[in-house]
Amino acid sequence: MRLALGVSYNGQPYLGWQSQPSGQTIQDQLEKALSEFCAQPVTTLCAGRTDAGVHGLMQVVHLDTELQREPFSWVRGTNRFLPPDIAVQWAQPVPDSFHARASAVARRYVYVLLESPVRPALESGRAGWAFRPLDETAMREAAQHLLGEHDFTSFRASACQALSPVKTLHRIDIHRRGPYWRFEFEGNAFLHHMIRNIMGCLVYVGSGVHPSGWMREVLQARSRDAAAPTFAPDGLYFAGPVYAPGWGLPTTTPAFDWLP
Template sequence: MRIALGVEYDGSAFRGWQSQVVGPTVQDTLEAALSAIAAHPLRVQASGRTDSGVHATAQVVHFDTSAMRPDTAWVRGCNALLPSSVAVRWAAPVADDFNARFSAHSRSYRYCLYNHPVRPALSATLAGWFHRPLDEVRMQAAAVELIGTHDFSAFRSSECQARSPVRTLSELTLMRQGDWIMFDLTANAFLHHMVRNIIGALVEVGCCRRDPPWIGELLAGQDRRLGAPTFSASGLYLAGVGYDARWHLPASQQGVRLPAIGPGVAPG
C-alpha cells in the first residue's frame, strides 16, 4: 500500500533533503525511522528537494510498504525515533498512482528576513538577515515584474538540473511587521536557488542599490551572472504543496503556518 506523510523539519543541521554519501540528510533520517516502524527497508519520495539549511513546515512524501500499521504508528511511532528537529505531522493512505512530486500542482515558500542593524542570535539559523534599511514598497513594486510565466534563467543556479527554466510564479507578496519582512511565493515549481536569488535581487532594490525596473531587465536578460548574490538558506521554508482534492489528503496538509513576524519572535 502507498502512504503519504506531512513532514516538518528544521534544516539547520542537515545537508539538505536528498540522501547523499556525506553528512546527515532529512531523507536518510526519516527513512531510518519509517523502516524501523515498518520492519523492512523503505524509501520515500518527496514533493521537492530542499537545500542544506532550508526548512519545511509542509513537506509531503510518499512511500510503499507491505506493513499494515495504523496511521498513528506512522506519526507517533516515527516521531519517537526521530530527532527533535524532524516531525511527521500526519499520515494517510493514498491511491497507488499518487506521487508526492508529480501529483503536486504548486509549491509555496516563505522567506523570513530580519531587517535590523544588529544580527539576530536566537533566530540565526531560522531567518535571513540584512543590516541596511529596506523599503518594502520598492520591493513590492519590483516583485510584480516576476509574476506570471517566464524564463527564470537569471534566477537559476548554475547547478540546476531542470530541463526547462520556464516557471509560472502565481504569487510573490511581502509583508513587514517591525524588523521582520515575510516574502510568500507560490509557483508550479521552482528552479534550484530560485527563491533565494529572487530574495537577493529584491533586497538590492529595497536598499536602493537598484531601481524596481531592474528586476524586469534582469528577468528579460536571462543571465544569472548579472543578478544579485544568492541569499542565505536560513530564512527559507517550504510552506505548502498544492494537490487536487481527489487525492483526499488531510485538511492540515498545508502544514503549520509560520508566525507573521518571524520564527520564535514576539511583537515588541
Template sequence: MSKDHFPKTGEYYRNCEVLEGGALPEGMVRVALAVEYNGACFHGFQSQPSGVATVQQALEKALSKIANEEITLVCAGRTDAGVHATGQIVHFDTLAQRPDKAWVLGVNAELPDTVSVRWAKQVPAQFHARFSATARAYRYVICNSYARPALQFDQLTWERRELDIAKMEQGAKQLIGRHDFSSFRASQCQAKSPVREITHFDLHQRGELIVLEVKANAFLHHMVRNMVGVLLAIGAGEAEPQWVSELLAIKDRRQAGVTAKPHGLYLVAVDYPEHFELPQLAPGPHFFAEPVGGFSRI
C-alpha cells in the same frame, strides 16, 4: 504477492513504481506524510553518497524501524542545506500494515528533535509526492534590524541594511506570471526548461520581520533564493525595481545578484488535486498564522 518477493521496498520502488494498470503489488500500500524540519541541522533533504546527515536519511531510518523493512521515500521538492520546511510532502510504499498514528507518533519517537511528521495518510497508487503536485509555496523570513538577532538565528536571514519594502514590492510584482527564469536559476540546475509560472508574490512586514511568500507551479534550483537576493539589493537601494524586468529579459544568471542565504527559506505548502483529500495544515512557520495567500496581495 508475498513479502519474500520484495524484502526491500526501496528495491521495489526503483524497479517498478506500480504494476500495469496503476495498482500496487498485493499487500503493499502507499503512504503520504507531511514533514516539518529545521534544515540548519542537515546537508539538505536528499540522501548523499558521502553519508552526511540529511532529512531523507533520518526519515528513512525512522520509517524503516517502524515498518520493519527498508523504506525508500520520494519528496515533493528537494531542499538545499540550511533550508527548512513546514509542509514538505513525501510518500513511500510498504508491506507493513500500520495505523496512521504509528506513522506519526511512532516515527516521531525515532526521529531527531529537528524533524517531525505532522500527518500521515494512506493514498492510492496514483498519488506521487512530486509528480502529482500542482503548485508549491515558499516563505522567506528576514530579520531587518541593526543588531544581529540571538534568537532563531538559524531560522531567519539577518539583514542589517534598512530595506525599502515598497521598492521590493515593485520588483516582486514583475516576477508574477509565466517567464523564462534563466537569470534566477543556479548554474547547476538540471531542469529541462527555465520557464515557470509564479501565481503570486506577497510581502508582509511585522515589526523587524519581513516575510516574502511566493507560489508557483514549480521552482528551479536556487530560484527563490536568487529572487530574494535581487529584491534585497533593490530594498537596500543598490538597484531600482525595473532591474527585475531587465534580468528576466537578459536570461543570464551571471548578470543577477547574489544568492540569498538559506536560513530564512521555508517550504510551507504543496498543492495537490482535491480528490486525494490530503489534510490541510497552517503553513507556518509558527510565528505566522496567515494561510498561503493570506498576506496582502501585491
C-alpha cells in the same frame, strides 16, 4: 498500500533533503526512522528537494508498504526514531495513483527576513538578515515583474538540473511584522536557488541599490551574472506542495503559524 506523510524539519544541521553517503540529510534520517518502525527497509519520494540549511514547514512524501497501521501510529511510531528537529506531522493512505511530486499542481516557499542593524541571534539559522532599511513599495513593484510565465535563467544556479528554465510564478506576497519580513512565493515549480536569487534581488531593490524596474532588466537578461548574489538559505522554508482538493490531504501544519 501507498501512504503520504507530511514532514516538518529544521534544516540547519543537515545537508539538504536528498540522501548522501554521510547520512546527514533529511531523507536519510526519515528513511532510517521509517525502517526502524517498519522493521524493514523503506524508501520515500518527496514533493520537492530542499538545499542544505533550508527548512520544511510541510514536506510531503509517499511510500509503499504492506504494513497495516492506523495513521496516528505512523506519526507517533516514526517520530520515536527521528531526531528532535524532524517530525512527521500527519499520515494518510492515498491511492496508488498519487505521487508526491508529480501530483503537485504548485509549490510554496516562505522566506523570513530580519531587518536590523544587528545580526540575528535567537533567529540565527532561521531568518535571513538585512542591515539596511527596506522599502516595501519598491520591493512589491519589483516582484510584479516576476509574476506569470517567464524564462528564469537569471535566477538559476549553475548546477540546476531542470530541463527548462521556464516556470510560472503565481504569487509573491510581502508582509511586515515589526522588524521581520515574510516573503511568500507560489509557483508551478522552482529552479535550483531560484527563491534565494530572487531574494537577493528584492533586497537590493528594497535597500535602494537598484530601482524596482531593474528586476525586469535582470529577468530579460537571461543571465545569472545580471542578478544579485545568492541570498542566505537561513530564512528559507519549503511550505509544501499544493494538491487538487480531491486527494483530501492537509494543506498546513502548526509550523505555518509559528513563523512571523
